[in-house]
Amino acid sequence: MKKKVLILAGGYSKERDISLKTARAVYKQIKNKYFCKILDPKNGFIKQIKKFKPDVVFNALHGRYGEDGYIQLILENEKIKYTHSGVKASSICINKVISKKIFLKNKILTPKDLIFKFASEKNYKDIFKAVKTKLKFPVVVKPINEGSSVGVYICNKNNFINNVKKLENEREILIDKYIPGREIQVAVMGKKTLGTIELVPKRKFYDYKAKYDKNAKTKHVLPVNLSEKELKKVEYIALNAHRITGCRGITRSDFRYYNNKFYLLEVNTQPGMTELSLVPEIAKYKGLSFYKLINWIIKDASTKR
Numbered sequence: 001m002k003k004k005v006l007i008l009a010g011g012y013s014k015e016r017d018i019s020l021k022t023a024r025a026v027y028k029q030i031k032n033k034y035f036c037k038i039l040d041p042k043n044g045f046i047k048q049i050k051k052f053k054p055d056v057v058f059n060a061l062h063g064r065y066g067e068d069g070y071i072q073l074i075l076e077n078e079k080i081k082y083t084h085s086g087v088k089a090s091s092i093c094i095n096k097v098i099s100k101k102i103f104l105k106n107k108i109l110t111p112k113d114l115i116f117k118f119a120s121e122k123n124y125k126d127i128f129k130a131v132k133t134k135l136k137f138p139v140v141v142k143p144i145n146e147g148s149s150v151g152v153y154i155c156n157k158n159n160f161i162n163n164v165k166k167l168e169n170e171r172e173i174l175i176d177k178y179i180p181g182r183e184i185q186v187a188v189m190g191k192k193t194l195g196t197i198e199l200v201p202k203r204k205f206y207d208y209k210a211k212y213d214k215n216a217k218t219k220h221v222l223p224v225n226l227s228e229k230e231l232k233k234v235e236y237i238a239l240n241a242h243r244i245t246g247c248r249g250i251t252r253s254d255f256r257y258y259n260n261k262f263y264l265l266e267v268n269t270q271p272g273m274t275e276l277s278l279v280p281e282i283a284k285y286k287g288l289s290f291y292k293l294i295n296w297i298i299k300d301a302s303t304k305r
Helices: 016-030 043-054 070-077 087-094 096-105 124-135 160-165 208-212 228-244 278-283 290-299
Strands: 004-009 035-041 056-059 113-115 137-142 153-157 171-175 182-189 190-202 219-221 250-258 262-267
Touching: 004 016, 004 043, 004 171, 016 035, 016 290, 035 043, 035 113, 056 070, 056 290, 087 096, 096 113, 096 262, 113 124, 124 171, 137 160, 153 160, 153 171, 182 228, 182 278, 190 228, 190 278, 228 250, 228 262, 250 278, 278 290
Parallel strands: 004 035, 004 056
Antiparallel strands: 113 171, 137 153, 137 171, 182 190, 182 250, 190 219, 250 262
């Protein structure tokens, strides 16, 4: 009998649409080998999981509740094998404050930052002064636990407070020193690096539109124009970050390369698997088809991740 694969997709995060695209792409690749179904985890989804009785859950959820350890904990409690990283690694990597502390503790370079908590008095003048003194403009403001560049703004002195106000629905936000330079991203597969890609966005930076809109015309550079020494260095950092945060399966680490230094921005525990996604593109360049990549992820699934 064919194994049953339940693809979790959609969910409640701001990345819902991308999650559904990932799920459809995955379904298309495996529908002939596995008995599979796409399930949006709402309206008593545990009952639906028990009814379907999957051998494996392919977690195609992105963002909050999907890659923050929440869904992973439910699947662990139900003793159902699932893909990607486990509860602890997922909760660490989606939280940019915690993950950055781990990077620094392990001597991995990451942009200097400040945390701003939205208190009732909304002390914007104080945080403006702190940024000007400790980080200096420009800076990047972002939610602490979102992905896909949702709610990310590059700020100068003039637009800083207005952009911070756009994130008032967050309890707290991260303010990073803006690092110019090249966008380098590294995919890790299990216990080894899969490959590296460079992105040259036409837009101001590799934002949500640059990632998912074909019309944004972001240039994807393969092979990356780095020396062998530089390539080994950035791939070592990505693999080390994957390891120290306890990740499993596939991850993608995002870097800025500036003044001969690699700055790690974040580790994505559940990279997108759409037609414009980077991990499938890297895999294809390395001779690994999209189907083989997805099949590897499914076979890698387990509990106690």
